[in-house]
Amino acid sequence: MKLLVTGGAGYVGGVCAQVLLEDGHEVVVVDDLSTGNADGVPTGAKFVEGDIATAGVDLIESESFDGVLHFAAQSLVGESVRQPEKYWHGNVVKTLALLEAIRRTETPRLVFSSTAAVYGEPEQVPITEDSAARPTNPYGASKLAIDHAITSYANAHGLAATSLRYFNVAGAYGGLGENRVVETHLIPLVLQTALGHRETISVFGTDYPTPDGTAVRDYIHIRDLAQAHLLALAQSRPGEHRILNLGSGTGFSVRQVISACEQVTGGPIAAVEAPRRAGDPSVLIASSERAVAELGWQPRHHDLTEIVSDAWGFLRSLGDRAHSARR
Numbered sequence: 001m002k003l004l005v006t007g008g009a010g011y012v013g014g015v016c017a018q019v020l021l022e023d024g025h026e027v028v029v030v031d032d033l034s035t036g037n038a039d040g041v042p043t044g045a046k047f048v049e050g051d052i053a054t055a056g057v058d059l060i061e062s063e064s065f066d067g068v069l070h071f072a073a074q075s076l077v078g079e080s081v082r083q084p085e086k087y088w089h090g091n092v093v094k095t096l097a098l099l100e101a102i103r104r105t106e107t108p109r110l111v112f113s114s115t116a117a118v119y120g121e122p123e124q125v126p127i128t129e130d131s132a133a134r135p136t137n138p139y140g141a142s143k144l145a146i147d148h149a150i151t152s153y154a155n156a157h158g159l160a161a162t163s164l165r166y167f168n169v170a171g172a173y174g175g176l177g178e179n180r181v182v183e184t185h186l187i188p189l190v191l192q193t194a195l196g197h198r199e200t201i202s203v204f205g206t207d208y209p210t211p212d213g214t215a216v217r218d219y220i221h222i223r224d225l226a227q228a229h230l231l232a233l234a235q236s237r238p239g240e241h242r243i244l245n246l247g248s249g250t251g252f253s254v255r256q257v258i259s260a261c262e263q264v265t266g267g268p269i270a271a272v273e274a275p276r277r278a279g280d281p282s283v284l285i286a287s288s289e290r291a292v293a294e295l296g297w298q299p300r301h302h303d304l305t306e307i308v309s310d311a312w313g314f315l316r317s318l319g320d321r322a323h324s325a326r327r
């Protein structure tokens, strides 16, 4: 298929674009490089630098795509609380412009990066797709609003759509990994501390009702996540909007993640205890049973040490690349 990948210079979009290419698809990436890097666009994809609402819309209207995979977004929870306008405009308004281009051109398929943040504080874990969606920040609310818009476009206009609600995506694949200017994700932050790029890693909250008192999250390997995109694309049906959680179904605490990072990097990592952050739930674990049942998805990389090792290999390769560029 000929596919448009928005946000393909970012972490998840870049790896998914790589896996789409490996699967034989033709890939065009549109990305404004606001948080991504041109280096993150995989070799073999055509890259157009620009905004989804302008360059993205132009591409959809001038080329004929079999589908759009929409990863581009603002995705910092704290920033969304301080600057909600950036999220309502950058995520919702711009995605509506894309959806309109998709409708006008009758582009048949859409796969959208939704998030566990739509669920807010869960009433029960593991979290299923039938759990109440009550986001606790504008980021999650903006993604939920897009999910609703996609449902109505699928119903009214026959779009074959899938929203994939990711839990914590981690690891690296094909020489691509997490490499953001503003990093907020736990595994790269801990590994950057191990590399000496940060002095300490903060552990927010040590009094949660969890075995070691620190918050528990579900980490899904980026390669497994990318595989689910291939399946979602192939199995989507006109007029249907599927909503599927993607997680490993296993939870690891902040302390367990730090300890896995120490094991992989081979040395102690300085951690400091800090108060809980407002709105951080104690445990977030996905039920991905629906993705397994409906897509035949089979996640293969459950092991936290493997996820951390892959992320570590990628971060070290960045250092090596910078070193060779200086020589």
Ligand SMILES: NC(=O)c1ccc[n+]([C@@H]2O[C@H](COP(=O)([O-])OP(=O)(O)OC[C@H]3O[C@@H](n4cnc5c(N)ncnc54)[C@H](O)[C@@H]3O)[C@@H](O)[C@H]2O)c1
Pocket (backbone or CB within 6 Å): 006, 007, 008, 009, 010, 011, 012, 013, 030, 031, 032, 033, 034, 035, 036, 037, 050, 051, 052, 053, 070, 071, 072, 073, 074, 075, 090, 094, 113, 114, 115, 116, 165, 166, 167, 168, 169, 170, 180
């Ligand atoms: N990483 C995770 O753990 C996680 C979890 C849940 C959901 N998600 C969702 O997955 C998607 C990808 O996340 P990521 O971690 O790869 O983020 P990222 O910041 O690495 O990538 C996002 C990419 O989108 C681009 N972009 C942003 N706004 C744009 C615009 N208006 N026009 C063109 N390009 C634009 C950025 O430059 C960047 O390359 C996002 O939609 C995010 O909300 C990610």
